[in-house]
Amino acid sequence: MKMKSIKCALMLGIMAGLTACNLDMPKETQSSFETMTVQKSDIELPYKFSARMKGQNDVTVTPQVSGQLMKICVAEGEQVKKGQTLFVIDSRNAQLELEAAQANLQAALAQENSAKLEYESNKNLFDKKIVSSYMLANSENAYKQAQAAVAQARASVNRAKVNLGFCTITASVSGVIGEIPVRIGDQVSPMTDLTILSGNTTMFAEFSVTEAIVEAMVQEGMNAAEVDKYIASLPPATFVMKSGTEYPHKGRVVSLTGVVNAATGSLTAKVSFPNPEGHLYSGIQGTIVMSFAEKDLIIVPQNAVVRLQDKSQVYKVQADSTATAIDVTTQDTGNGKDFIITSGLNVGDRIVTTGANNVTEGQKVLFPEEVKSE
Numbered sequence: 001m002k003m004k005s006i007k008c009a010l011m012l013g014i015m016a017g018l019t020a021c022n023l024d025m026p027k028e029t030q031s032s033f034e035t036m037t038v039q040k041s042d043i044e045l046p047y048k049f050s051a052r053m054k055g056q057n058d059v060t061v062t063p064q065v066s067g068q069l070m071k072i073c074v075a076e077g078e079q080v081k082k083g084q085t086l087f088v089i090d091s092r093n094a095q096l097e098l099e100a101a102q103a104n105l106q107a108a109l110a111q112e113n114s115a116k117l118e119y120e121s122n123k124n125l126f127d128k129k130i131v132s133s134y135m136l137a138n139s140e141n142a143y144k145q146a147q148a149a150v151a152q153a154r155a156s157v158n159r160a161k162v163n164l165g166f167c168t169i170t171a172s173v174s175g176v177i178g179e180i181p182v183r184i185g186d187q188v189s190p191m192t193d194l195t196i197l198s199g200n201t202t203m204f205a206e207f208s209v210t211e212a213i214v215e216a217m218v219q220e221g222m223n224a225a226e227v228d229k230y231i232a233s234l235p236p237a238t239f240v241m242k243s244g245t246e247y248p249h250k251g252r253v254v255s256l257t258g259v260v261n262a263a264t265g266s267l268t269a270k271v272s273f274p275n276p277e278g279h280l281y282s283g284i285q286g287t288i289v290m291s292f293a294e295k296d297l298i299i300v301p302q303n304a305v306v307r308l309q310d311k312s313q314v315y316k317v318q319a320d321s322t323a324t325a326i327d328v329t330t331q332d333t334g335n336g337k338d339f340i341i342t343s344g345l346n347v348g349d350r351i352v353t354t355g356a357n358n359v360t361e362g363q364k365v366l367f368p369e370e371v372k373s374e
Contacts, residue, residue: 033355035317038298041299043333044293049287049290057197059175061086061197064163065163066188069183071087073085074086081171085168086177089188101156114146119136119140176198180194201274204254206269235291237251239286304351305339305356306325322364323359
């Protein structure tokens with residue numbers, strides 16, 4: 001008992017000494033939290049869609065005639081122009097067929113000339129009543145048959161010329177050469193795929209859009225012309241490659257299929273991108289990003305939202321400056337700093353922002369001097 005009395009006396013003595021020396025005792029400091037008053041505002045929300053690039057004119061190059069492949073005049077990935085030679089097939093058989101067709105044409109022309117002379121001779125004799133009408137008719141029919149044979153022979157010559165031309169395969173569009181699965185010396189036919197030529201001056205990014213998004217974008221009751229006009233007014237699109245690199249040229253939505261895929265419940269949209277440098281290729285995948293303006297939304301900083309397992313909460317400041325946890329539902333804005341509050345808060349509510357993670361239920365977060373200053 002004496003020891004406790006001595007300790008109490010010492011403590012009282014120390015406190016008295018500090019008071020006598022005019023030294024202030026440590027005071028409890030009160031910290032306030034940053035708050036904001038909930039308002040509605042406008043924001044641009046980025047919509048993101050997985051997309052795959054396709055050339056404006058992706059052409060599968062196949063031979064029109066059969067034969068041995070003699071030359072491959074291009075390389076995979078090479079940029080080619082329309083009309084440039086791509087492949088050459090052995091043309092010797094086609095050349096012989098052309099020569100034979102030309103010889104047949106000459107024979108048919110000679111036959112036609114003989115038939116013509118005979119017909120004209122019989123006509124003169126008939127006029128002089130030397131030959132019968134029967135002989136005149138026969139000679140006339142022979143002449144017409146000879147004319148038909150000439151026409152048929154000319155058609156054979158033209159066909160042979162076309163087949164000879166098919167031995168040299170040229171680019172039907174300007175673009176990039178894809179994989180070439182054949183080699184020189186291979187026997188090819190119209191069933192053989194030589195390569196795919198991707199017309200890449202303009203590229204299309206194709207992606208699926210859910211029916212719900214389409215209904216939100218396109219107003220009910222729009223006719224086809226109004227939908228086309230609306231599509232033309234849509235904001236420009238950005239293509240982000242898988243590496244995260246953003247393609248420098250913006251694209252525009254050019255079409256939206258009018259039929260919903262029964263399996264996926266989505267529609268196919270197409271965005272056109274200019275490709276002047278040829279950096280885009282058919283088959284590459286990435287993300288289409290389009291920003292749409294949304295109005296009258298409750299937007300709060302991400303640091304105001306506290307995540308508790310599957311719940312999202314904000315701390316609402318009550319009239320007595322204490323905080324009460326409120327459950328809210330959120331939507332990401334995509335900008336990395338804000339959330340959209342879709343339920344749980346009303347305009348005019350005051351919530352804690354910076355420091356919300358450190359607030360406890362019922363804790364005082366504002367103090368009289370702060371409230372007064374605000």
